[in-house]
Amino acid sequence: MAKPLAIVTRRWPAALEARLADAFEVRLNADDHPFSAEELRAALNEADALCATVTDDLSAQVLSAGGRTRVIANFGVGVNHIDMDAARAQGIAVTNTPDVLTECTADLAMALLLMSARRAGEGERELRAGKWSGWRPTHLTSTRVWGKTLGIVGMGRIGIATARRAHHGFGMRVLCFNRSRVPKAVLGDLAAEQVDSLDELLPRVDFLSLHCPANPESHHLIDAASLARMRPSAHLINTARGSVVDEAALAEALGLGVIAGAGLDVYEAEPKVHPGLLALDNVVLLPHLGSGTDATREAMGLRVLDNLKAFFAGQPPPDLCT
Ligand code: DGY
Numbered sequence: 398m399a400k401p402l403a404i405v406t407r408r409w410p411a412a413l414e415a416r417l418a419d420a421f422e423v424r425l426n427a428d429d430h431p432f433s434a435e436e437l438r439a440a441l442n443e444a445d446a447l448c449a450t451v452t453d454d455l456s457a458q459v460l461s462a463g464g465r466t467r468v469i470a471n472f473g474v475g476v477n478h479i480d481m482d483a484a485r486a487q488g489i490a491v492t493n494t495p496d497v498l499t500e501c502t503a504d505l506a507m508a509l510l511l512m513s514a515r516r517a518g519e520g521e522r523e524l525r526a527g528k529w530s531g532w533r534p535t536h537l538t539s540t541r542v543w544g545k546t547l548g549i550v551g552m553g554r555i556g557i558a559t560a561r562r563a564h565h566g567f568g569m570r571v572l573c574f575n576r577s578r579v580p581k582a583v584l585g586d587l588a589a590e591q592v593d594s595l596d597e598l599l600p601r602v603d604f605l606s607l608h609c610p611a612n613p614e615s616h617h618l619i620d621a622a623s624l625a626r627m628r629p630s631a632h633l634i635n636t637a638r639g640s641v642v643d644e645a646a647l648a649e650a651l652g653l654g655v656i657a658g659a660g661l662d663v664y665e666a667e668p669k670v671h672p673g674l675l676a677l678d679n680v681v682l683l684p685h686l687g688s689g690t691d692a693t694r695e696a697m698g699l700r701v702l703d704n705l706k707a708f709f710a711g712q713p714p715p716d717l718c719t
Pocket of ligand 1: 450451472473474475476498687688
């Protein structure tokens, strides 16, 4: 029997591409360019399975033409780049890769928090530019992290993993805002307090770390008004999705000293970054590296494979998105 055709929109680690090719007829993206809307439509017409990722804009317009594809197996946990209603209307199943990237993404949130607090980006730039004149008591003094208060927006898997690091590793007090009640055992382990609104959270924290999904409700959740409610000494960390933050408002707030600093891994129009942010010293900018360890990328690929194998065996894929 012919194997189903899987079209893979971006390069995967080589061992994973080989494993995919054992089970499926595979078409790879040799030069790893991001697919255009036209290429996505063509792929949906030809492939039984589309192995997509965050750079594929699978909008209602792209999906509404229909085609052959029965499953979109996303390499990544976030599926905000896929119009789920349009996929449903076309009878296309969508799967993702939860769990396996939780710890690495939480590590990166802490890395950004520490870098922003300790002005690590500024220090590295100064040293590489040959401008470091040596140790002195007043050089690049920064914010102590130990014992400070961290606000978490979105206490899902990654939010909790970040809070754990902050509380147990850095002696931080944790406050959180989440749509549903966070289980008592989780709050207890973190000695954390759940607050009822973002407005209540903002003025009480030294660091605010975003871990909510991108959806219409979270679009520009952090805007000029919410930044104005934060402490002038506070830092904003975003490893969730760029659309949660109004980048223009953030650039202005950082420039005017409304908040002290920020650490970002995600952007509103990736790979573009707001020019106002690029011009500032008090923001650390990383290129969407949250899940980017070898072990995690391998685990994500294996998760895509498991989902595809289950789907084509007529079983419910383990990570079916509803
Ligand atoms: C994820 O898994 O959502 C990462 O951000 C990459 O898309």
